[in-house]
Amino acid sequence: MKVLIVEDNKELSESVHDFLVSERFVCEHADSIDSAREKLLFYSYDCVLLDIMLPDGSGLELLRFMQHEKIMSGVLIVSAKDALDDKIAGLDSGGDDYITKPFHLPELHARLRAVYRRKKTEGASLLTCNEITLNINTMEIFVRDSKLDTTPKEFDLLHYFIVNKNRVLSRQSIATHLWGDHTDNLPNFDFIYQHIKNLRKKINALGGADYIETIYGLGYKFNTTTT
Known part of the structure; x- marks a missing residue:
């Protein structure tokens, strides 16, 4: 948050x-x-x-x-x-x-x-998107009832994506939301790509779909409309 x-x-x-x-x-x-x-x-x-x-x-x-x-x-x-x-x-x-x-x-x-x-989340502690469920209170993620092993930033990243699902998020907006406004002056946001790559790999390993779509030149979108 x-x-x-x-x-x-x-x-x-x-x-x-x-x-x-x-x-x-x-x-x-x-x-x-x-x-x-x-x-x-x-x-x-x-x-x-x-x-x-x-x-x-x-x-x-x-x-x-x-x-x-x-x-x-x-x-x-x-x-x-x-x-x-x-x-x-x-x-x-x-x-x-x-x-x-x-x-x-x-x-x-x-x-x-x-x-x-x-x-x-309209007062709910559980945030669900298809086969993925986030427990906001315990900071846990489940994919098809299997617990996903994530770092704190990976949890925050997936949470941010799901809350803003089907919206294009720029790399800068992701960086400033999760790491603070001081990221404005960074030369690039390559570290975001690495976090997204790791998150995709972990979700896929538990049978989850790859919802994170790269929008070239703009950023990323958690796309649930074509699945």
């Missing part, structure tokens, strides 16, 4: 970042509404962890911006305020959930995953 942490408290932001990275999240950071707007326009995120109190205004302004730009990331609102009115305002402005400071990092982790499930 790729998360944008919008938080101006450096110590808290770093603590959340380090914890989520240890849980296999890809995290980027913005410390103001302006910097968050810029990132949201140029990059895609599964979830936004949004502080209400920011140095250049209210996080509710960013929620309204996301609605106007039709940015469909899930939003978990974070605030030191525990007033009911603040919670209602945040949820009515487009937030998917609300957590109050101070919070425990495992609870934050659980809430982010719950927001992601509701936005991407």
